[in-house]
Amino acid sequence: MTNFDILTLFPKLCESAFSESILKKAQENLLIQVRCLNIRDWATDKHRVTDEPPYGGGPGMIMKPEPIFSAVEAIRNEKSYVILMAPGGRRFNQEIAIELSGREHLIFVCGHYEGIDHRVAEHLVDDGISIGDYVLTNGAIAAAVVVDAVARLIPGVLGEEESAKDESFSNKLLECPQYTRPSDFRGWRVPEVLLSGNHAMIRSWREERARERTSKRRPDLL
Numbered sequence: 001m002t003n004f005d006i007l008t009l010f011p012k013l014c015e016s017a018f019s020e021s022i023l024k025k026a027q028e029n030l031l032i033q034v035r036c037l038n039i040r041d042w043a044t045d046k047h048r049v050t051d052e053p054p055y056g057g058g059p060g061m062i063m064k065p066e067p068i069f070s071a072v073e074a075i076r077n078e079k080s081y082v083i084l085m086a087p088g089g090r091r092f093n094q095e096i097a098i099e100l101s102g103r104e105h106l107i108f109v110c111g112h113y114e115g116i117d118h119r120v121a122e123h124l125v126d127d128g129i130s131i132g133d134y135v136l137t138n139g140a141i142a143a144a145v146v147v148d149a150v151a152r153l154i155p156g157v158l159g160e161e162e163s164a165k166d167e168s169f170s171n172k173l174l175e176c177p178q179y180t181r182p183s184d185f186r187g188w189r190v191p192e193v194l195l196s197g198n199h200a201m202i203r204s205w206r207e208e209r210a211r212e213r214t215s216k217r218r219p220d221l222l
Helices: 012-018 021-028 065-075 094-100 118-123 139-151 162-166 199-217
Strands: 002-008 032-038 080-091 105-110 127-130
Touching: 002 012, 002 065, 002 139, 012 021, 012 032, 012 139, 021 032, 021 139, 032 139, 065 105, 065 118, 080 118, 080 139, 094 139, 105 139, 127 139
Parallel strands: 002 032, 002 105, 080 105, 080 127
Antiparallel strands: none
16 A cells, blocks of 8 residues: 655645545555645644744745654654655656655655745755646645646556556657547537547557647647
8 A cells, every 4th residue: 555644734725635536445445545644733832833934034934844854753664755845846747656656655745834944855855846837825735736646556546557558648648639429519520430440540540649639739748
């Protein structure tokens, strides 16, 4: 079983993402375990303070290192891989998702406010990941995206193992167009080749359409 631990100040932000559909079933089938843990539980002062103004001045608040170090050290083991969700991390893609799907225990440290004390990045985590060149209100949202992308690659999580092999980015191409019934909808007909029953022709058509779509929309992938 692969374990995912998300450390955040707002665990309810991501809990709902794992309580429905495929990832809920994966947890029930003991293929994965997802925990959304509150960093405040490791704060030791009376008011459970987790943030302070930045040294040197500036707007906003910075998350303190002590509760984060204590939280990670409490749940980490020899197989853990600790990831900081931050704008300065590696930009997340399918290759990284595949890489992380081979890990047994992933711990995600999620920021809030104006950021996290830099000593967390320097001395605690193994990796940093960003899901794009934009800023979110909370790193837990980004962590939920990464967990979803990684978990679905774990054997048994998807109903059909071929699903993950033929979708967008799995083979450096966008997925080909897909159709279902009715074959004629408002005068827009499904391509005849898909109705032919000729699997070799269908496979060739899909490969060609996938390459055409990628060339037009995401030439950087080719």
